[in-house]
Amino acid sequence: MKIIFQTLLVLVVVIGLSHCNANYTTTSYTAEYNLLDSTMTGTSASLESIIAPYNDGLESQMNTVINTTSEPMTKARPEGILSNFTADLVFEEVNELEDFEGDMCLLNHGGLRSSLPKGNIKIGDIYQLMPFDNEAVVVELSGEKIIEIAFYLADSGGEPVSNIQLNLNSPQLMTINGRPVNKSKTYKVITSDYLANGGDRMTFFENPLSIQKTGLKIRDLIIEYIKEEKEVGQTLKSELDGRISQ
Amino acid sequence: MVELVNNRREFIKKSSLVGSGLMAGSAFFKEKSNKEELIILHTNDVHSHIHPFKNDHHRYPGNGGVIKRALLIESYRKQYKNVLLLDAGDIFQGTPFFNFYGGELEMKLMTKMGYDAATLGNHDFDGGINGLIKAKEFGEFDFINSNYIFENELTSIVKPFKIIKKGKLKIGILGIGIELEGLVDPKLCKGVIYTDPISNANKTARLLKEKYHCDYVICLSHLGLKYDSDKVSDLLLAEKSKNIDLIIGGHTHSFLDEPIKTLNSEGEQTLVSQAAWAGLRLGIVKVSFTKGLKTSDGMTSKV
Numbered sequence: 341m342k343i344i345f346q347t348l349l350v351l352v353v354v355i356g357l358s359h360c361n362a363n364y365t366t367t368s369y370t371a372e373y374n375l376l377d378s379t380m381t382g383t384s385a386s387l388e389s390i391i392a393p394y395n396d397g398l399e400s401q402m403n404t405v406i407n408t409t410s411e412p413m414t415k416a417r418p419e420g421i422l423s424n425f426t427a428d429l430v431f432e433e434v435n436e437l438e439d440f441e442g443d444m445c446l447l448n449h450g451g452l453r454s455s456l457p458k459g460n461i462k463i464g465d466i467y468q469l470m471p472f473d474n475e476a477v478v479v480e481l482s483g484e485k486i487i488e489i490a491f492y493l494a495d496s497g498g499e500p501v502s503n504i505q506l507n508l509n510s511p512q513l514m515t516i517n518g519r520p521v522n523k524s525k526t527y528k529v530i531t532s533d534y535l536a537n538g539g540d541r542m543t544f545f546e547n548p549l550s551i552q553k554t555g556l557k558i559r560d561l562i563i564e565y566i567k568e569e570k571e572v573g574q575t576l577k578s579e580l581d582g583r584i585s586q
Numbered sequence: 587m588v589e590l591v592n593n594r595r596e597f598i599k600k601s602s603l604v605g606s607g608l609m610a611g612s613a614f615f616k617e618k619s620n621k622e623e624l625i626i627l628h629t630n631d632v633h634s635h636i637h638p639f640k641n642d643h644h645r646y647p648g649n650g651g652v653i654k655r656a657l658l659i660e661s662y663r664k665q666y667k668n669v670l671l672l673d674a675g676d677i678f679q680g681t682p683f684f685n686f687y688g689g690e691l692e693m694k695l696m697t698k699m700g701y702d703a704a705t706l707g708n709h710d711f712d713g714g715i716n717g718l719i720k721a722k723e724f725g726e727f728d729f730i731n732s733n734y735i736f737e738n739e740l741t742s743i744v745k746p747f748k749i750i751k752k753g754k755l756k757i758g759i760l761g762i763g764i765e766l767e768g769l770v771d772p773k774l775c776k777g778v779i780y781t782d783p784i785s786n787a788n789k790t791a792r793l794l795k796e797k798y799h800c801d802y803v804i805c806l807s808h809l810g811l812k813y814d815s816d817k818v819s820d821l822l823l824a825e826k827s828k829n830i831d832l833i834i835g836g837h838t839h840s841f842l843d844e845p846i847k848t849l850n851s852e853g854e855q856t857l858v859s860q861a862a863w864a865g866l867r868l869g870i871v872k873v874s875f876t877k878g879l880k881t882s883d884g885m886t887s888k889v
Contacts, residue, residue, distance in 0.1 A: 363754070363756075363799070363801060363877055363878065364622055364754065364755055364801040364802075364875035364876065364877055365801075365875060365876055365877075365878075366802065366831065366873055366874070366875055367874045367875060367876045368873075368874045369857070369871060369872060369873045369874065370871075370872045371844060371845050371857070371859065371869070371870065371871045371872065372870050373842070373861055373862070373867045373868070373869055373870070374658055374867060374868045374870060375649070375866070375867055376638075376649060376650050376651065376654040376655055376658065376865065376866060376867060376868060377648065377649045378638070378641070378647060378648030378649060380654045380657070380658070382653070382654070382657045383653060384653050384656050384657060384660075386698065387652060387653055387656050387695060387698060387699075388653070390691070390694050390695060390698060391636060391652070391691065391695070394636075394683060394686075394687055394690075394691045395636075397686070398682055398683065398686055401682075401686070402682060464682065467681075467682045467685060471679065471680055471681070471682075471685070472679065472712070473685065473712060533771050534771065537768070537771050537772060538767065538768040539768060539769070541768075
């Protein structure tokens with residue numbers, strides 16, 4: 341399938357151009373975008389032979405089943421099963437690390453790149469969910485900045501969060517671990533380095549009181565958590581609990 | 587080859603509609619040697635998509651993939667003498683091939699397909715400066731960027747511009763990168779300093795046209811096609827540019843029906859193209875040239 345169009349340029353002989361020494365002048369052009377769709381067939385032995393060893397190594401890794409779900413898990417706003425699942429597990433995993441603790445977790449809706457299917461969950465599914473190599477970090481912020489987070493959430497309509505509760509119509513009343521935000525206190529927010537560095541215009545992360553890098557990729561935390569659940573005989577699940585309401 | 591002959595004929599017929607008055611028949615017998623044709627094939631934001639999308643994919647079932655692209659490129663190389671193959675950045679990140687192998691495979695495949703040049707997208711820094719240098723060891727084509735200053739080892743693999751000769755044509759290529767702040771973790775792009783896209787593009791394009799006498803200047807850009815805000819984009823660059831004939835863009839993953847025709851700061855045409863993302867499309871721009879139509883004394887020259 342092709343999209344084609346053609347255009348002719350009108351030739352203009354410019355009198356008195358002082359510096360144009362080019363030998364060849366454009367007279368006309370045509371352009372198209374070839375859609376590399378499934379009607380195209382054929383193979384290339386030389387390319388296949390380059391890809392094969394990489395592919396084989398990857399396939400065996402990606403097809404490893406690490407746990408199961410009984411229902412598909414998808415992200416949503418203001419909260420979603422997959423959104424809650426991911427934020428909760430990152431919150432839990434980072435808090436289990438020695439020398440790291442956080443009061444809440446904030447990730448980004450846009451960073452969850454796919455859903456988890458019903459049934460077997462493979463490592464490849466987690467790579468699709470989280471293709472980016474983002475690192476989990478702990479950012480210390482003032483209570484005032486935490487309120488900015490609440491207003492950001494009200495504005496965006498919700499992001500994956502853990503250990504907070506808010507109504508999008510009254511963001512100033514957000515609670516952390518069930519308690520109102522104290523503006524004179526400081527809080528530690530578990531998030532990704534992408535967001536901590538200003539991604540998705542989360543400007544409240546600018547000039548933090550402190551930032552600790554865990555050195556662990558969020559994707560690896562997810563895989564780790566899912567494997568741990570399997571070891572204790574748990575399948576994967578989460579629920580909507582009204583942590584963000586409208 | 588039958589197709590080639592037909593295309594040529596059709597082209598001559600069309601260009602004569604426009605050009606007959608100017609050429610006044612005098613160049614008729616020399617027409618063949620006076621003409622050159624350039625095929626520019628381009629991709630952007632391939633994002634490590636080696637395989638086609640899965641057959642059950644909700645939007646692009648079975649679409650894309652390196653093999654299909656390679657076969658199409660090959661068919662153009664067989665059909666035409668002067669073929670350029672270019673990429674506008676974000677080669678990396680998006681499938682586990684990048685996470686596991688750091689871009690090595692992408693570089694090998696682009697080399698095999700015969701890419702002439704690519705510019706850097708924000709995600710090409712996702713493996714850090716060292717990751718990019720390590721991957722590039724497997725890539726035998728040039729990275730072009732004209733608006734980043736490198737205070738790191740990238741100076742060894744990124745060139746400010748490149749001149750490629752195809753047939754009798756001299757093609758100048760420059761590259762423009764997006765502001766990395768807010769897009770790339772600062773530790774991953776340490777020592778890369780972003781400077782103004784428009785002035786640097788114009789400066790480099792002028793050099794290519796005036797000093798090196800390039801017949802055609804292509805800007806590989808990762809700025810993005812256009813924004814609602816006044817953020818610099820390909821369309822804004824095109825309007826404020828001079829000496830750039832074609833901008834091949836990326837970053838916004840734009841699906842266009844045709845390249846956008848804009849007028850640059852001199853009122854001359856600058857084309858802006860972009861070919862979706864993930865290797866879903868191959869952009870094809872076919873440009874015809876005639877020798878000596880525009881000369882320093884403004885007269886139609888004889889060859």
